Amino acid sequence: MHDSKSILLHLRTTFGEDGVYEQKTIDQIPTVWVSKNNIIAVATYLKTFYPLLYDLCGVDERDRSRKNGLPSADFTVVYHFFSFDLNDFIRIKVGLHGEYPSIPSITSVYVNANWYEREAYDMFGITFEGHPHLTRILMPLTWKGHPLRKEHPARATEMGPYQLYDEKADIEMEALRFKPEEWGLKEHSDDADFMFLNIGPQHPGTHGVLRIILQLDGEDIVEAVPEIGFHHRGAEKMGERQSWHTYIPYTDRIDYLGGVMNNLAYLLAVEKLAGIEIPDRAKTIRVMLCELFRINSHLVWFGTFAQDLGQLSPVFYMFTDREKIFDIIEAVCGGRMHPNWFRIGGVAQDLPNGWDKLVRDFVNYFPKQLREYDKMVMRNSLFKARTRGIGIYTREEAIEWGVTGAGLRACGYEWDFRKKRPYSGYENFDFEIPIAHNGDCYDRAVVRVEEMRQSLRIVEQCLNNMPEGLYKADHPLTTPPIKKYTMQDIETLITHFLNVSWGPVIPPGEAMSCIEATKGANSYYLVSDGNTASYRTRIRTPSFAHLQMVPYIGKGYTVADLLSILGSVDYVLADIDR
């Protein structure tokens, strides 16, 4: 059995001591610097053990202080690979030099590197040699500069007033025109003319501003090209501007159906860096809220999925139930979709009086509703006819394309980060991982429906076993510090002042969290250089990977099937574009 140590050893012996540098990081993920020329060989070697390219991102290292003896580099490209067998990540870093450096593309090894490399190019201007179609992906094609480079302004007020004169409008319009040749698409086949159809950016079936360009033969999809970025808000750039504390509300808005789940993913990474141990009560509160949000998100998905297939009523029933969850969330957090409720070191407030009654009522109420939806939607034969055997992928394909979450479990692969790499106390809960075997739209739906039941079980366990104790850690970096001391002693008041104004100073280092979010694995990879704001915030979202796969699984089906596939993939555009 290989483990990460032997793999490191092998890398060292193959590529020499000089080419391989091992970095210690706080999150215990083996981190290895390799040289640019070796990257394809390294990736090829790693693929046998680490079949999933989990994430790929760039870092602009030029302004970084406190490197603690890391190899010098102007830019780095950071690869995160994941191994299911070892149940471990490996982080490969490649240091690059120069203003606009280049690096060989690994798309030939990992197909899903495609979009990630395009993103890194878009954000940093790093060229990936050998990439099949290296264009901007999130920013408009006409954009000047690469936003995540440190010299790029962070906000509009730094860029002077925006003007859209006629010529510019024409250029922008022209840039939006789809040119099939650029994508290697043909307008004609031997015996047919193809039709190019824009699904979106404004289309009721895309659940947001997403454009999918379809090459159609009749109603059959020959090729699909998704265009994303319409919802891009520069969340990663904002992470470099906001303090560690004031970035929390922004995370709410990444997967806006996941609510506190985003807070959790972010804070787990921050707390790793800060070395804060979370009290049990805070952990359990977090888990309860997360699972409520999981049900919430799945309800939205369920309703809209049925609606995509033309069944218009269930979405209303589900939104009614969702409203019941929101009542709980509002009573606890004060917010609804954007609760902004977790804090560095715990949660904002303790649970209110009477929370248990609210949750109890819901736990008793919801199973009956789920049974009704089962009858109305899942067992409806028309629904089955529209979803079974549509959008199939196998487990290998899923891993190849970086699919996580329910999409992976629907192919019969029992992988849930809550179980396999427990965080925030999930190891203490009793729940099952629903799996299905065919990997089609229907199975993805079945898995999610069952997940709601499991989440409800977790909520019930939280309800019955809520531990006593602090809702916030007693740690100097907890932000803001526990309020009851704030007014008592000057020490805490000063910490309070510093932490909420400048923000807490998080020790230098790197950490990545990984949680099972509503849609799949969500991660925040944070680089701190010992400041009040993060040096680099990288958000790995599940929707990005899942949408990348849609053209692959959508080929050969009809337009109507594409809508089922899009519905079953369950993405949120804000989660894709960040």
Place this chain on the structure above:
Amino acid sequence: MQHLTNRAKPVDRKPMTALEKLYLWNIAKGMWITLKHIFKRKATINFPEQRREFSPVFRGLQVLNRDAEGRENCTACGLCAVACPAEAITMEAAERQPGEEHLYREEKYAAKYEINMLRCIFCGLCEEACPKDAVYLSETFAPSNYQRKGFIYGKEDLLIPHPKLEPEAYQQALGTRAKRQEKASSN
């Protein structure tokens, strides 16, 4: 199929039977459900006439607080402004002059205090930051307006009514939150 643990729960997936392929039976069942819903209680409310109750911690429009004597709590320390992720709060501080003790609780007070409600994301970090309990988020929504400048709330919009001079308005501004808190404490 690979089972890594015995914890996995395979979900039901039988092939469609011939009866199911006729679609009829399941359609009838679905129609029975929708029919039942006709007689259910309606989930929606008639909004402008009826309003839903907000939870006591709901984060709506900000309110600048006064103490029991009607003095403004705010000491213009600026913590809320720097804590605000959206940078929606601006303020100008002024020294309290002798004879103004009945107006301001602290020696320094906010001469100008503005919140841009278009920027505000109602995250509640200002309330959390405030060491003087001077600003909190109420259970009111931001009302609509015809102009952008109508969303920049000044002190006159934000300050809670004077508890002594306008006790009724003050009670109203406290909203159901205060009543419920009283109820909770009396229980």
Place this chain on the structure above:
Amino acid sequence: MITLLAIDWLFILEKLILIVSIISISLVIAMYETYAERKVAAVMQDRRGPNRAGPFGILQPLADGLKLFMKEEIIPNTSNRFLFVLGPCMAMLTAMMTSAVIPWGGKIHFTLFGADRWVSLQIADINIGILYIFGVVSMGVYGIMIGGWASNNKFSLMAAMRGASQVISYELPMGLSLIALLMLTGSLKMSSIVGGQIDSWYNVLYQPLGFFIFLVCAFAECNRTPFDLPEAENELNFGYHQEYSSMKLGFYLFAEYINMFISSAVMVSLFWGGYDIPFIKDANLAEQIGYNWLAALQGLSMFIKIAIFIFAFMWVRWTIPRFRYDQLMNLGWKTLIPLSLFNMIITALVVLLREYGWRF
């Protein structure tokens, strides 16, 4: 002069009044169908539905109509203007024309200038009534096709193609199911089909399968869920009327609702006894209250039956998902056509055996 006098001017006047009243009734019904649709959808979805315009929102259709009239009329500049305008007109026209052969009630009797006059509540009692309906309904697809083509929009075009093939495919089983019915009634004339059911068993008892096939096809012909592929809003952005605005859009929407009304009326007439008042001998009732009152009650009975069908249309729409295009075609060609052929053969056999004196 002699020839002019020979024309029964009163007859023409009667018919004109009838035509105007039926058209206005259809329009009002179509208007209130939109209201009913929204209200039915609302109550099925635990909502309240329109309740602002007038008590219970009863004036909502007027407000909607007014809104449609006031909206800016947009004709895309890449479209074929003539056809673009023709499309909704065709849809509206064909929707309206079908009502001509449907008998809405019994005969009205009155005396004028000392002469007894009997007026039947049917615009034209032509002897090929059913064929006429078929002819006109199949013209309806031109409205969709022309509109979708003229919009010069890919979504509209796809929707129009779907609509055309769907309507044509479903006319086959519809016609086949009717042939079985015709074997029983022995007439194509609407009035005699209805007349045969008055004070006797309704055709649906003889032809349950035929009725069922007809019902499914009626859903398809009206482009209602689960066959609403031409306007599948989640796939094709409301399909063929995507580029339409203002009253031209209104025409399409109205045409759809009138179609629903008329097809309900056809189903009632063919299978559910038309204007017959169920459980009561109409002839006896006539002796008690007179023919005019009877005709009014019969009309009412007809409309109640129609309302039930319209409700069923809506009920189905808000319950089930829609088919995919190939599934729709499979259902039409591979299920419904064989079923209706089977139904036809069985009916033919039974009719034949009865002629040879078999008793059942």
